[in-house]
Amino acid sequence: MKSFICGILATLVVLAAGAYISVTMGWVPANADANPSALETWAAHKSLRATIKREAPTAPVPIALTDANVIAGIKLYANNCAACHGASDAKASNIASGLFQHAPQLADHGVTDDPEGKIYWFVKHGVRLTGMPSFGDSLTEEQLWQVVLFLKHMDELSPKADKAWKAVPSAKL
Ligand code: HEC
Structure with a gap:
């Protein structure tokens, strides 16, 4: 059990270090003409959709269609x-x-x-x-x-x- 927990902790440390190094080395593109990774596209779309679902008003439009x-x-x-x-x-x-x-x-x-x-x-x-x-x-x-x-x-x-x-x-x- 102890080695199992140590294994999980070690994996998390490696993942966090990997993410930190990717960001500080500039491997996560910051330029507007780069193609986004599949992970970035997935996270951005998923989070936008969930936010709109939660926050977009559903009441009728408060002004007249004139x-x-x-x-x-x-x-x-x-x-x-x-x-x-x-x-x-x-x-x-x-x-x-x-x-x-x-x-x-x-x-x-x-x-x-x-x-x-x-x-x-x-x-x-x-x-x-x-x-x-x-x-x-x-x-x-x-x-x-x-x-x-x-x-x-x-x-x-x-x-x-x-x-x-x-x-x-x-x-x-
Ligand atoms: C500086 C550029 C810019 C201006 C100015 C701008 N937009 Fe946008 N708009 C964008 C971009 C970029 C997106 C795509 C965002 C995305 O991919 O999620 C967008 C997305 C949208 C969407 C969602 C489209 C879809 O297919 O779901 C709507 C609606 C919209 N804009 C309306 C407006 C309106 C109305 C105005 C003016 C009051 C406006 N925008 C001004 C850049 C702009």
């Missing part, structure tokens, strides 16, 4: 999001293509199938260790939900809202 709110959301998107997530042409800016994790071009890879509460969580809190900022301190609750309404209904805009969306300048210069 053209005024959607168009306000489009303007907020143009100023705060298009640099990374692109305009209606879905052409990635230089910022977007150099980011790790990549920022999805939302006109092509939108979030219209996601629940509003999940989209709200992304915009309010951002995603740690990626380029996705948290807007909880810079946008009001109303503005956060206006952006959410736009993203949720991006594929079914009224002609007026669609015109405003098409007028957002391409992010690719």
